[in-house]
Amino acid sequence: MDMQQTKQLARIACKVRMGVIEATFHAKSGHPGGSLSSAELLTYLYFKQMKLDPANPHWEGRDRFVLSKGHVAPALYAVLAQRGFFSEEALKTLRKAGSMLQGHPSMKLTPGVDMSTGSLGQGISVAVGMALGAKLGGAGQMTYALLGDGELEEGQVWEAAMFAAAKGLDHLVAVVDNNNLQIDGSIEEVNSPYPIPEKFAAFGWNVIEIAAHDFDEIETAFEQALRFNGKPTAVIAKSVKGKGVSFMENQVAWHGTAPNAAQYALAMEELGAQLAALEA
Secondary structure (H helix, E strand, O other), X not given: OOHHHHHHHHHHHHHHHXXXXXXXXXXXXXXXHHHHHOHHHHHHHHHHHOOOOOOOOOOOOOOEEEEOOHHHHHHHHHHHHHHOOOOHHHHHHOXXXXXXXXXXXXXXXXXXXXXXXXOOOHXXXXXXXHHHHHHHHOOOOOEEEXXXXXXXXXXXXXXHHHHHHHOOOOOEEEEEEXXXXXXXXXXXXXXXXOOHHHHHHHOOOEEEEEXXXXXXXXXXXXXXXXXXXXXXXXXXEEOOOOOOOOOOOOOHHHHOOOOOHHHHHHHHHHHHHHHHHHHO
């Protein structure tokens, strides 16, 4: 990827992070930590990788995306707003009564959301079903799912992984946002799913390990995933929880805590400075 493309994607990812802070601040609740860690992954998918049409969210030929770790809806909403599915102003209505942007994604309420998610472990199973349907129907669409590393503690994830490999679902890509923190602490302390790459490989998947905040590595991983035949692909993306906001980075307390007014101002100042540097 050339430097201009990388900078453009980085600018969008920064705006996505600003959208996460904006949304969770106005909601006074939500999950900023894991939303911030997945900004580059979602930005690349929606602006470079996936076939989609914001003017026609239900286009049959689109690729599918499932946010299996549904609690990081603020990041998904922020990237959908940047992509033009709805206005950025709507982000301020997160979790408000009557809003189309609820605490977890709703396919009935939100343009661009392919599956309602929230119960951890279930989203990847739905993605497997979508990928199987595309294979049986001969449509050829790709299906992408984003999981949390703590989510891998759910047994249903591995039932889905086993089935996907057994059916040779090579149009399925599962991306693991490996930020090493979940609501109760580090994933090693809670119920370690490590080693993650070896587990997916043992279940019959192609495995690619990348740095989650490096667009060149993200691009290489998704390009490789498109070339693999006969197996689903797992992209294990090593990330930083709270990435982009200094006082949130690698702090488990920001898993599900919204910023107050002072923290909001500081976070937006930091992200604004990052955006200005990228636009210089």
